[in-house]
Amino acid sequence: MTHFLVTGASGLLGLNFSLAVDGKKHQVTGVDNRNPLRWINFKTLQANLIKPDVVERIIQEVKPDVILHCAANANVDDCETRPEDAEKVNGVLSGEIATAAKRYDVKMIHISTDAVFNGVTGNYTETDTPEPLSVYAKTKLHGEQAVLEANPNALVARVNFYGWSITGTRSLAEWFAYNLAEGKRVKGFTDILFCPMMVLDLVDTLIEAAEKDLKGIYHCVGAEAMSKYEFGVAIATQFGFDANLIDPASVHDGGLTASRSPNLTLSTEKLKTALGHPLPAFKDGLKKFHDQYRHGFPEMIKSLV
Numbered sequence: 001m002t003h004f005l006v007t008g009a010s011g012l013l014g015l016n017f018s019l020a021v022d023g024k025k026h027q028v029t030g031v032d033n034r035n036p037l038r039w040i041n042f043k044t045l046q047a048n049l050i051k052p053d054v055v056e057r058i059i060q061e062v063k064p065d066v067i068l069h070c071a072a073n074a075n076v077d078d079c080e081t082r083p084e085d086a087e088k089v090n091g092v093l094s095g096e097i098a099t100a101a102k103r104y105d106v107k108m109i110h111i112s113t114d115a116v117f118n119g120v121t122g123n124y125t126e127t128d129t130p131e132p133l134s135v136y137a138k139t140k141l142h143g144e145q146a147v148l149e150a151n152p153n154a155l156v157a158r159v160n161f162y163g164w165s166i167t168g169t170r171s172l173a174e175w176f177a178y179n180l181a182e183g184k185r186v187k188g189f190t191d192i193l194f195c196p197m198m199v200l201d202l203v204d205t206l207i208e209a210a211e212k213d214l215k216g217i218y219h220c221v222g223a224e225a226m227s228k229y230e231f232g233v234a235i236a237t238q239f240g241f242d243a244n245l246i247d248p249a250s251v252h253d254g255g256l257t258a259s260r261s262p263n264l265t266l267s268t269e270k271l272k273t274a275l276g277h278p279l280p281a282f283k284d285g286l287k288k289f290h291d292q293y294r295h296g297f298p299e300m301i302k303s304l305v
């Protein structure tokens, strides 16, 4: 049994990972901050990780085998308006955790993003040179660099995922599902391409990567590339909602603060070779997302704070 210390345990990835993994094959201690969790089966600690000495104290207390570092400011437009705070969490903190993990001989899995690329060509491999466009993406790249400099044995997973969250607002998939369920018209960007992975598929992939002790940068995104518009239509179709409520639109008409890279499709060849099998199919992940909806998972997860 591996003991995971999960930062960002109240976030979309951290919470879904902790709920899915704890008590099965592995054990989890989660760190939350401004959204303390309750009614959960795994252990939690509440801490602002950017305060001095907090990371080291938690590692000494928990004695984990693996740190899964999900805590971040993942709100792209918020990062754009508060760049110094974004750098503290996404950049500096990641390096501090990697340094402490090395000192205490703890494996680290660092969660990064597809957004480190400029999105001009797409299908990026791990050897392509990042060129982040937004403050969020720049600070996430600084985080990756700080992690690998301090701790070359860390795994840096560049991800893009969707699932249900405590606020109902943390993933594009939730936004489509909730709006379409209410019959509201929404825009779907036709000029942003990405490879979304259902969060439970990402959880399984990260567990497998930890078991295989993968090191260095890996692209851990979904098996299929699509536009955000096509993603919305796929959700509408799966859930039985009216796909005509989704208007094809350009990101330039979206009123967003930060620049978005147009083509964030990533090659996952390196990961598939390391795992020795293909990644889960998009349609199967989407079905899991819908099954959770039908079984009341979104309400359950919102009741945990």
Ligand SMILES: NC(=O)c1ccc[n+]([C@@H]2O[C@H](COP(=O)([O-])OP(=O)(O)OC[C@H]3O[C@@H](n4cnc5c(N)ncnc54)[C@H](OP(=O)(O)O)[C@@H]3O)[C@@H](O)[C@H]2O)c1
Binding pocket: 007, 008, 009, 010, 011, 012, 013, 014, 031, 032, 033, 034, 035, 036, 047, 048, 049, 050, 069, 070, 071, 072, 073, 074, 075, 089, 111, 112, 113, 114, 115, 140, 159, 160, 161, 162, 165, 170, 171
């Ligand atoms: N969502 C995506 O599709 C996507 C795409 C690419 C990459 N990523 C990356 O995936 C990772 C997880 O993202 P997510 O969507 O799960 O994020 P999220 O839902 O926004 O959650 C962020 C988490 O970080 C915690 N946190 C932030 N600042 C903290 C601090 N100073 N001390 C302690 N905890 C702090 C938050 O705790 P409280 O809420 O309790 O304060 C929350 O649990 C991030 O590294 C993100 O950059 C996400």
